[in-house]
Amino acid sequence: MSHKEYIYLTPMPVRIWHWLNALGIVTLCITGLQIRFPEYVNIFGTYKSAITLHNTAGIVVSISYGLWLFYYMFVAGTLAKLYVPNLEDLKSGIFRQAFFYFFNYFLGRPNPHHSTPDNKFNPMQKAAYLMIMLVLLPLVILTGILLMNVSPLRELILIVGGIKVLVSAHFLIACCFFAFLFVHIYLATLGHSPFAHFKPMWDGWEEVEDHH
Numbered sequence: 001m002s003h004k005e006y007i008y009l010t011p012m013p014v015r016i017w018h019w020l021n022a023l024g025i026v027t028l029c030i031t032g033l034q035i036r037f038p039e040y041v042n043i044f045g046t047y048k049s050a051i052t053l054h055n056t057a058g059i060v061v062s063i064s065y066g067l068w069l070f071y072y073m074f075v076a077g078t079l080a081k082l083y084v085p086n087l088e089d090l091k092s093g094i095f096r097q098a099f100f101y102f103f104n105y106f107l108g109r110p111n112p113h114h115s116t117p118d119n120k121f122n123p124m125q126k127a128a129y130l131m132i133m134l135v136l137l138p139l140v141i142l143t144g145i146l147l148m149n150v151s152p153l154r155e156l157i158l159i160v161g162g163i164k165v166l167v168s169a170h171f172l173i174a175c176c177f178f179a180f181l182f183v184h185i186y187l188a189t190l191g192h193s194p195f196a197h198f199k200p201m202w203d204g205w206e207e208v209e210d211h212h
């Protein structure tokens with residue numbers, strides 16, 4: 001007989017941050033496309049309105065990132081435990097998980113990782129989220145702040161290599177976010193049902209897979 005068991009995986013502050021951040025990043029990507037390629041993309045009317053929306057979304061993403069960091073570091077205190085891969089993850093866990101996504105998943109074999117509130121990410125998620133949340137997001141925010149304040153922060157901009165270096169770095173990181181979005185959404189659908197991993201991002205609770 002099968003019975004459904006649920007675990008509380010995603011606390012409310014993380015859920016609010018996640019969807020606000022997702023909306024912000026998607027807005028940044030689309031407005032960014034118009035700002036970078038105005039001759040091909042015109043979704044938000046004038047060039048100026050695309051820039052205004054881009055800057056506003058950037059500020060929303062930056063503030064919510066600060067709150068996310070504060071929450072995981074000082075309220076939940078689980079940033080290192082959840083987001084930093086351990087030696088075992090790096091030596092074999094990442095490869096086992098990749099093998100599941102590329103091969104075993106299509107044979108209907110079970111996911112080698114079982115989420116618990118103390119270990120909710122598989123080794124690939126840990127590596128990807130660590131890179132996104134603690135390297136790329138802070139970098140895109142910093143380069144964005146510099147680009148929004150070119151004249152007052154002139155000296156700092158020269159130290160990091162000038163405006164061209166800054167614009168290129170900001171654009172390259174944005175491309176990483178673009179690529180991440182597609183992979184992230186696709187991999188999120190590979191639970192025991194296509195929306196199994198979406199449910200805890202909505203109400204916090206994930207259904208535990210029945211292995212019997």
Ligand code: HEM
Nearest residue numbers: 010014018021022025129132133184185187188197198201
């Ligand atoms: C429309 C866009 C997005 C959708 C549909 C989406 C969907 C999801 C889903 C279903 C999960 C839970 C399963 C999992 O961990 O894979 C998740 C978690 C997560 N997503 Fe997204 N996501 C989106 C955008 C983003 C963006 C733009 C970022 C970062 C820049 C991001 C970062 C994360 C992180 C860090 C987690 C883990 C949260 C935690 O439990 O601490 N997501 N996302």
